[in-house]
Amino acid sequence: MRKHTVSIIVSDLETHPGLPRLLQSVSRQSEGLDRAEIVVAGNGGHDPSSETLWRAVTGLDAVRLETFEPGVTPSRARNLAAAKSIGDRLVFLRPDHRLDPKYLTTADAVFADHPETDVMYADYIRLAPGRSQSPGPAMIQLPPFRDGLLQARGFLGPGVLITRQAFERTEGFRDNTFYRDWDLWVQTAQAGGNFYHVGYPLTSCEHRKVSFRERAEDGRCKAMLVINNQAFFPDHTVRWALAYLRGDAWAEAFGFMTIPGPMDVTRMLHDHAMKTMGTDTLAEEAIRQFDKAVINSTTLL
Incomplete structure (x- = not known):
């Protein structure tokens, strides 16, 4: 041999x-x-x-x-x-x-x-x-x-x-x-x-301490890794990488040393759309109104 x-x-x-x-x-x-x-x-x-x-x-x-x-x-x-x-x-x-x-x-x-x-x-x-x-x-x-x-x-x-x-x-x-x-x-x-x-x-x-620069560059480095090897990653992940490098507001860096998968990217897009439409603000206001109503009804009792 x-x-x-x-x-x-x-x-x-x-x-x-x-x-x-x-x-x-x-x-x-x-x-x-x-x-x-x-x-x-x-x-x-x-x-x-x-x-x-x-x-x-x-x-x-x-x-x-x-x-x-x-x-x-x-x-x-x-x-x-x-x-x-x-x-x-x-x-x-x-x-x-x-x-x-x-x-x-x-x-x-x-x-x-x-x-x-x-x-x-x-x-x-x-x-x-x-x-x-x-x-x-x-x-x-x-x-x-x-x-x-x-x-x-x-x-x-x-x-x-x-x-x-x-x-x-x-x-x-x-x-x-x-x-x-x-x-x-x-x-x-x-x-x-x-x-x-x-x-x-x-x-x-x-166990090596992670530098401030590595944390700051995490999102960009992950996006570049995806762009380097686009055929290996799902289309949604490639879309995230391109958007992150462009600076699009919806594309977050995601978890440290973790690349977002298709469901994670979909969630980012959904959350951004809700914020853009103000839905998150409306939901918070509805919760405040509900809490206020509950307090008032308790007081009346």
Whole structure:
């Protein structure tokens, strides 16, 4: 049987202090390291001796730094690193991610038993940073794949593995949305990719605080994700995305990191129409009049 190679691509544009721990978790794989490489994508912030240090930390020679221009975006850095990698399977990680020792062996078993698989994703452990107000540690159990779930949320979690063949059927990571991973999985599904869920936590990651900018840009980034992949989404959802980007009054941002479905869009349109006609004001006035009548009748008694 052919032995597949895995390229573990880590975007480290801000030289995250957790990178050595991620590299250690990779080095502790029970087997498969002889067919793996680690590619760290940087933008000039790493010391020239970093590669030597990382090799010492992991005990592996197949660790290298790919340095791109200072202004490179996270999406472009990942795409360039993928192009320079050699694996026929790709894993894109952040420095705060960790791999379970059975990650690579589980991947081998999944693809051996289900050779049609294009994307493997697994349950994961959410870690709370020290002295943090974030939710506590928890195991996050993910559902089996359905297009409908991906249309609503980017639920796949960290440590997703994709075959190079499937990756090359997409446009790669895009710059016009914060939700670059979600966008890539939608592209893959739209191209007919097969997703396989492993019901075991193969990765862990820190609970990352959401920035003010991410919350402020949530609606626009979701709308851009829909516009990028219009054929994957229901017509009503595409209508919402176009309206949101135009600034139409009825198109709300909706729940954080959640894309509205057809019923949600219909509800938005209905509520806006009621407000425009003043129906909501009339209903409130009717309630006030009813309450007043009840009070007066009680007084008379």
